[in-house]
Amino acid sequence: MSGLAPELEKLLVLQEREQRQMRLNKELGAWPNELKALEQKRAEVRAGAERKRLEAQNAEVERKKLELEAESHRAKVARYKVQQFETRKNEEFTALGTEIQREEKEVQEIEDRELDLMALGEKAKKDAAVEAEGAKVKEGELALKEEELKKKKTELETRLADLMKEIETLASGVEEGLLTKYRRIMANKKDVAVVSVEHGTNCGGCHMKLTQGSAIAAKSGKAGATCENCGRLLFWPVS
Numbered sequence: 001m002s003g004l005a006p007e008l009e010k011l012l013v014l015q016e017r018e019q020r021q022m023r024l025n026k027e028l029g030a031w032p033n034e035l036k037a038l039e040q041k042r043a044e045v046r047a048g049a050e051r052k053r054l055e056a057q058n059a060e061v062e063r064k065k066l067e068l069e070a071e072s073h074r075a076k077v078a079r080y081k082v083q084q085f086e087t088r089k090n091e092e093f094t095a096l097g098t099e100i101q102r103e104e105k106e107v108q109e110i111e112d113r114e115l116d117l118m119a120l121g122e123k124a125k126k127d128a129a130v131e132a133e134g135a136k137v138k139e140g141e142l143a144l145k146e147e148e149l150k151k152k153k154t155e156l157e158t159r160l161a162d163l164m165k166e167i168e169t170l171a172s173g174v175e176e177g178l179l180t181k182y183r184r185i186m187a188n189k190k191d192v193a194v195v196s197v198e199h200g201t202n203c204g205g206c207h208m209k210l211t212q213g214s215a216i217a218a219k220s221g222k223a224g225a226t227c228e229n230c231g232r233l234l235f236w237p238v239s
């Protein structure tokens with residue numbers, strides 16, 4: 001059996017529940033940011049997969065461009081060969097032969113580049129497939145996390161609703177004048193309104209030395225003793 005006045009005991013229980021309520025509210029307040037972080041991660045995963053997909057696609061587009069280029073050079077070679085076949089002038093025949101050689105060299109170079117690009121394209125395609133697979137797994141994990149997060153929110157809300165009911169009941173049991181005082185201090189300090197006397201001399205809230213009157217009032221166990229510095233309600237700790 002403690003030596004505390006029943007009113008103070010009730011107030012301490014109420015305060016403990018209200019502090020719990022503050023913590024729950026804080027957790028709930030952080031919830032939207034947690035969800036936002038998750039959505040951002042999801043966007044990053046998707047962007048990563050998309051980037052790899054585009055890389056593979058670009059390699060393929062480049063390769064096709066080269067193919068068309070090679071094709072036009074081959075067409076020139078064919079045309080020059082026909083012209084060469086048709087001409088009767090030696091000079092023109094030689095000039096066309098030089099052109100044909102030049103064009104064929106061009107084709108060879110393009111084909112070499114095409115081969116390189118094909119290898120790059122294959123690698124990009126494989127990378128994109130791996131990335132897409134990884135993204136699928138990560139998105140699955142993120143979906144699970146989102147589920148958990150939503151469940152957590154519901155739980156927090158349920159606990160908060162229960163707590164608020166309990167607080168209402170507890171508050172209705174506290175003497176009105178004392179409750180008003182408590183509420184006013186709590187609204188002002190936002191952390192704790194009823195504090196113990198520390199070392200028999202100091203306020204447990206602001207830690208300042210109490211006046212003798214305050215200390216004696218607290219020790220008497222009556223509700224209503226206050227710290228003259230911070231205004232918090234005082235109680236004498238039960239050893």
Ligand SMILES: [Zn+2]
Pocket residue numbers: 203204205206207208227228229230231232
């Ligand atoms: Zn104080």
